[in-house]
Amino acid sequence: LTAPALKVLVVEDEAIAALALTHMLEDLGCEVVGVADNGVQCLELARAAVPDLLVMDVRLRGDMDGLQAAAELRTWLAAPIVFTSAYAKEELVRRGAPERDVAFISKPIAPQDLRQLLEDFARRAQRP
Amino acid sequence: VNERPAPDDELLYLGSLAELVTSLTGRFVHFAPGELDAEIDRTLRLIGQFAAVDRSYVFRFSPDRARLTNTHEWCGGGVEPAMARIQEVEISAFAWALQPLLAGEVLYVEEVAALPDEIGEVKREFQRQGIRSLLNVPLMCSGEVLGFVGFDAVKQAKRWGSRDIRLLRVVGEIIANAMEREAAAARLTYRVALETLVASISSRFINIAGAEVDAEIARAIAEIGAFTRVDRSYVFRFSHEGTRLQNTEEWCADGIEPQIGVLADIPAAPFGYSLSVMEKGEVFYVEDVAALPQAAAAERVEFEREGIKTLINVPIMVRGRMTGFLGFDAVRARRVWSADDGRLLKLVGEIFANALQRRDAEDRLRASLKEKELLLREIHHRVKNNLQVVDSLLYLQGRAAAGADAAPLRAALAQSQGRIRAMAKIHELLYRSHDIGRLMFCEYLEELAGLFRGSTMVPFGVELTVCGCRTVLDLDRAIPCGLIVNELVTNSMIHGYPDGGPGRIAICVKEGLEGRYALTVEDDGIGFAGDFAGAPAKTLGLRLVRDLSRQLGGEMRIGRPAVGTRVEVLF
Numbered sequence: 001l002t003a004p005a006l007k008v009l010v011v012e013d014e015a016i017a018a019l020a021l022t023h024m025l026e027d028l029g030c031e032v033v034g035v036a037d038n039g040v041q042c043l044e045l046a047r048a049a050v051p052d053l054l055v056m057d058v059r060l061r062g063d064m065d066g067l068q069a070a071a072e073l074r075t076w077l078a079a080p081i082v083f084t085s086a087y088a089k090e091e092l093v094r095r096g097a098p099e100r101d102v103a104f105i106s107k108p109i110a111p112q113d114l115r116q117l118l119e120d121f122a123r124r125a126q127r128p
Numbered sequence: 129v130n131e132r133p134a135p136d137d138e139l140l141y142l143g144s145l146a147e148l149v150t151s152l153t154g155r156f157v158h159f160a161p162g163e164l165d166a167e168i169d170r171t172l173r174l175i176g177q178f179a180a181v182d183r184s185y186v187f188r189f190s191p192d193r194a195r196l197t198n199t200h201e202w203c204g205g206g207v208e209p210a211m212a213r214i215q216e217v218e219i220s221a222f223a224w225a226l227q228p229l230l231a232g233e234v235l236y237v238e239e240v241a242a243l244p245d246e247i248g249e250v251k252r253e254f255q256r257q258g259i260r261s262l263l264n265v266p267l268m269c270s271g272e273v274l275g276f277v278g279f280d281a282v283k284q285a286k287r288w289g290s291r292d293i294r295l296l297r298v299v300g301e302i303i304a305n306a307m308e309r310e311a312a313a314a315r316l317t318y319r320v321a322l323e324t325l326v327a328s329i330s331s332r333f334i335n336i337a338g339a340e341v342d343a344e345i346a347r348a349i350a351e352i353g354a355f356t357r358v359d360r361s362y363v364f365r366f367s368h369e370g371t372r373l374q375n376t377e378e379w380c381a382d383g384i385e386p387q388i389g390v391l392a393d394i395p396a397a398p399f400g401y402s403l404s405v406m407e408k409g410e411v412f413y414v415e416d417v418a419a420l421p422q423a424a425a426a427e428r429v430e431f432e433r434e435g436i437k438t439l440i441n442v443p444i445m446v447r448g449r450m451t452g453f454l455g456f457d458a459v460r461a462r463r464v465w466s467a468d469d470g471r472l473l474k475l476v477g478e479i480f481a482n483a484l485q486r487r488d489a490e491d492r493l494r495a496s497l498k499e500k501e502l503l504l505r506e507i508h509h510r511v512k513n514n515l516q517v518v519d520s521l522l523y524l525q526g527r528a529a530a531g532a533d534a535a536p537l538r539a540a541l542a543q544s545q546g547r548i549r550a551m552a553k554i555h556e557l558l559y560r561s562h563d564i565g566r567l568m569f570c571e572y573l574e575e576l577a578g579l580f581r582g583s584t585m586v587p588f589g590v591e592l593t594v595c596g597c598r599t600v601l602d603l604d605r606a607i608p609c610g611l612i613v614n615e616l617v618t619n620s621m622i623h624g625y626p627d628g629g630p631g632r633i634a635i636c637v638k639e640g641l642e643g644r645y646a647l648t649v650e651d652d653g654i655g656f657a658g659d660f661a662g663a664p665a666k667t668l669g670l671r672l673v674r675d676l677s678r679q680l681g682g683e684m685r686i687g688r689p690a691v692g693t694r695v696e697v698l699f
Contacts, residue, residue: 014516
């Protein structure tokens with residue numbers, strides 16, 4: 001009996017980067033339940049698919065950036081969020097990123113870093 | 129009793145009068161500044177004795193002719209001084225006596241007791257001073273009455289004759305002339321001192337830093353206010369497209385109520401009358417606020433609320449447009465400003481305007497630089513994003529190449545990804561850096577090492593270290609350097625440790641003499657095989673390193689250490 005695949009929502013407004021990230025996640029055994037390219041769509045897809053994890057770009061096109069979308073999500077969804085950004089964690093927290101159940105991974109995303117993060121989350125989730 | 133003299137007596141009298149006047153004139157021609165009062169006192173004594181009177185004196189009008197002061201007095205033996213009685217007294221009480229004097233005529237009273245009672249206070253005052261008879265002659269200069277010089281008879285009534293009038297007229301002329309000369313000297317001294325003050329203010333405004341302009345303006349108006357003995361000095365500036373006025377600086381003399389709290393932000397419209405004068409670049413000068421015309425009724429209400437009697441306002445014109453004004457109020461008493469004063473104050477306004485104009489230009493330049501910097505950051509961000517897209521494309525391409533025989537292709541694509549990431553990192557650091565356009569090279573090397581450490585390329589047990597100075601590189605040199613390091617480290621990782629670690633790959637950058645740098649990558653792996661060093665350009669990686677070294681205006685040197693490899697790029 002294998003554990004069910006981790007349901008991941010990808011939020012990335014650069015189509016090719018989103019595709020690469022999707023493949024990367026799938027190679028790591030995740031199920032990508034959706035790809036949103038803006039904050040509003042992210043909220044819609046999250047409501048529909050209820051992901052276990054979000055991988056989200058901080059800078060997004062449109063009125064709602066990744067940090068704002070995360071703050072909105074946090075009001076009803078406990079799933080951890082991995083922010084992809086070139087900025088340091090402190091800077092993002094200062095700009096309003098939630099502090100709990102978040103991780104930061106710098107772009108360009110190295111598959112090893114992503115694997116490491118997923119393993120960390122899996123270990124934490126298994127703990128009673 | 130003065131009787132008509134015999135002809136011989138007349139000659140004798142004229143002789144001694146001539147002697148007296150000659151001596152007085154000589155002394156008045158040469159008197160030193162500050163000695164005028166003593167000279168007048170001495171003259172009063174000499175003429176008093178000469179004419180055998182009981183008192184001789186000088187009275188002066190205030191500049192506005194509203195008040196009268198007894199400035200000098202000589203009294204004969206046993207005669208009580210009266211000078212202290214008439215000090216800054218309103219002239220209205222003495223209208224009867226002053227009427228002829230102000231008209232340039234002689235006041236001659238032979239018998240005070242015979243004066244009609246209707247003339248009022250004057251007669252009583254004469255009697256209080258014990259005067260029986262008096263003779264006053266106006267002190268005139270350039271047709272203007274400054275005051276008068278006179279004789280009193282106290283002990284007994286005296287009939288005055290043409291001799292006495294002639295004497296007082298001559299002496300009056302000498303004194304008035306000396307007074308005028310002293311006043312002219314004082315005006316000149318004042319003018320020079322004010323010019324010196326304005327010059328010193330002007331010198332402080334040369335090359336003044338933008339942040340200090342306001343403080344220096346405040347200091348300047350305080351200095352001018354104190355020097356010119358006004359009661360208040362201030363600066364107003366327009367805001368909200370000229371519809372409001374802000375009192376930004378104020379100085380007040382001791383005991384004068386500040387207005388800056390009330391006037392910090394007021395509508396400009398009620399000051400239309402004065403502003404319309406100043407908008408033409410002219411000085412707005414009101415010697416008597418009470419006499420302002422009906423068109424300035426709103427201003428008058430405000431000026432009177434502040435207790436202002438005399439006001440002078442000077443525009444601050446920046447590029448032909450009035451941006452504000454400075455001003456000086458007289459509150460305790462009216463004050464006369466000369467046209468020269470007005471010109472000097474206008475100059476001060478120009479000095480302020482010039483400094484404010486320069487500060488505006490500096491601010492605009494700074495804002496434009498800031499804008500340019502933001503744009504540059506945005507461009508670096510875009511370039512980095514585009515490089516990431518290329519990186520993703522290569523990743524996707526590699527992933528699509530399935531099968532064991534595609535391994536070399538996947539490896540080549542992965543190497544290309546590494547090169548692109550090395551470049552993307554530079555753009556990322558640049559848009560995150562404080563000083564855009566310059567890169568802390570060690571910081572970059574650390575980030576690059578981080579990329580390697582996060583990749584599958586680092587053989588197990590091999591450590592990657594960065595050392596070096598705080599070298600700062602510009603973009604032109606940072607990109608080739610980054611690519612060189614990427615190639616050399618990739619080379620070491622791929623070829624240096626076929627059986628894994630332990631090992632250490634060290635990246636080092638050192639700043640040498642004359643702005644030259646040494647960039648070294650060394651490892652303790654198995655080293656180059658055979659005569660590799662002799663033909664280094666056969667692999668793409670080393671060829672890139674060689675060509676990029678040339679692009680940097682430097683050269684690549686491959687060392688032959690006992691253990692591992694060492695490549696140095698000097699540029």
